[in-house]
Amino acid sequence: MTRYTLSTFCVLLIITFSITNSFANNLSSLITSLYGGNGVPVTKVFEEERPTGGIDVVTTVQVSLDSFLEIQNLNSELNSEKGSFPVSSTGGGFTFQYDRELEVFTRTTDSLGPIFAERATTLGEKKINFGFSYTYIDYSKLQGKDLHNLKSIVFLDKKQKDKNLLQLDFDVNVKTNLFSFYGTYGITDRWDISMLVPILQVQFDVDSTASILNRTKELGTSGKTLGYSFDSGETISDSVSGASTGIGDIFLRSKYNLFTSEWIDFTSALDVKLQTGNENELLGTGRTSIKPFLIFSKSVSRFTPHFNLGYEFNSGSEGQDRIVYTTGVDYGFGKGNNHFSIASDIIGRHKVENAAVGNNMIDFSTGFKWSPRSGMLVFVNVQIPLNEDGLRADWIPTAGYELNF
Numbered sequence: 001m002t003r004y005t006l007s008t009f010c011v012l013l014i015i016t017f018s019i020t021n022s023f024a025n026n027l028s029s030l031i032t033s034l035y036g037g038n039g040v041p042v043t044k045v046f047e048e049e050r051p052t053g054g055i056d057v058v059t060t061v062q063v064s065l066d067s068f069l070e071i072q073n074l075n076s077e078l079n080s081e082k083g084s085f086p087v088s089s090t091g092g093g094f095t096f097q098y099d100r101e102l103e104v105f106t107r108t109t110d111s112l113g114p115i116f117a118e119r120a121t122t123l124g125e126k127k128i129n130f131g132f133s134y135t136y137i138d139y140s141k142l143q144g145k146d147l148h149n150l151k152s153i154v155f156l157d158k159k160q161k162d163k164n165l166l167q168l169d170f171d172v173n174v175k176t177n178l179f180s181f182y183g184t185y186g187i188t189d190r191w192d193i194s195m196l197v198p199i200l201q202v203q204f205d206v207d208s209t210a211s212i213l214n215r216t217k218e219l220g221t222s223g224k225t226l227g228y229s230f231d232s233g234e235t236i237s238d239s240v241s242g243a244s245t246g247i248g249d250i251f252l253r254s255k256y257n258l259f260t261s262e263w264i265d266f267t268s269a270l271d272v273k274l275q276t277g278n279e280n281e282l283l284g285t286g287r288t289s290i291k292p293f294l295i296f297s298k299s300v301s302r303f304t305p306h307f308n309l310g311y312e313f314n315s316g317s318e319g320q321d322r323i324v325y326t327t328g329v330d331y332g333f334g335k336g337n338n339h340f341s342i343a344s345d346i347i348g349r350h351k352v353e354n355a356a357v358g359n360n361m362i363d364f365s366t367g368f369k370w371s372p373r374s375g376m377l378v379f380v381n382v383q384i385p386l387n388e389d390g391l392r393a394d395w396i397p398t399a400g401y402e403l404n405f
Helices: 002-019 031-037 069-081
Strands: 040-048 055-063 096-099 104-107 128-142 150-155 165-186 191-213 227-229 235-247 251-260 265-273 289-297 303-314 322-335 338-351 360-373 376-385 391-393 396-404
Touching: 031 040, 031 069, 031 191, 031 235, 040 165, 069 128, 069 150, 069 165, 069 391, 265 303, 338 376
Parallel strands: none
Antiparallel strands: 040 055, 040 227, 096 104, 128 165, 128 391, 128 396, 150 165, 165 191, 191 235, 191 251, 251 265, 265 289, 289 303, 303 322, 322 338, 338 360, 360 376, 376 396
16 A cells, blocks of 8 residues: 555656646736737827917827736735645654554554644654645635726826726636645654645636726817827727646655643644745745744644744745744544544634735635544545635635545
8 A cells, every 4th residue: 555655646746747838828917918919909099289279189109018016016925925825734643652562553543634724743764645635726815905807097198087087807717736745754662744735727717898087078270189099999898817736845844743741732843845836837835935933732632723923034025024923723523444634723814014916815614524443534625715815715615635654
């Protein structure tokens, strides 16, 4: 079983590396490629005084898409947060301690553990845990605004801000299929090391319609209507789409149990997220991050409350450092080889420096674990936002399985 699992894992990694970005379309600049990539073409008619008399001048103005606030915010969130994804617990549902007198491994907890949090107990010396999870993310809102009905306005004439307003209506679809492969090895009874390799498939589609509100009606010398218009009619429309597939940002984790007492278990951990995902294809964040964090938990009968608190340092991006925390409880029950657990958590990410969007994101996560036999478990989970900050999905389902050796 161990050899088969290791072989399957290696084959999947080789296939993934071979297809990385095989469908790439530079998704990070997809929105700004609308309308030919040069901005929204608007015809401007104005009157120019000359010695021989007034004359109507017709010119074309290219209104940059970067001048629209909602486009700025959406691009910012896509480029900085799209490669950031929910990470399943790598600690394993089964934790053991080796009894050197009896020369056997014994379970340290009745619960199968949390799903998107870590508990202080470690896997156990020479124990190996492999896991796989699938997560589907369909982004639907930006700062509480519907991505399928997103509107943005700029002033074409800054002298008359109640007239000649250029409005863009967007229907934005951003969907991600996330496949996570992870493994944990117990170096000692107190020290675990883990690795998580994400594979992402991103689909990005944008439909846009431009219109001009409150147009001026004044006629010029030659009889042309002064102000702004489109050559092709009342509105102009365009659409773009793209997809990418490949490796995301790989996670490495070290977790060490500092002490265990009757009242609390305390563990320190360190996450390192490598810059392996392609930022231009929305597969990675384009930065390396280091997150030291502390883990507190304690099993009380079948309940295990837990609390994670850390600080995420991000390279190359000002204002992206975050305080991250997770708090919740899991409850285990069952008989014989059939074990069940229910886990619920509050997950928070708070940017240290205020940004335009995504400063304080809070989610609720709840899920179910089932172990039909020793060393094997499956789990399902759903994550929903508790506030409207940032780029969010209405709900994020996850399912996966783990094998312990």
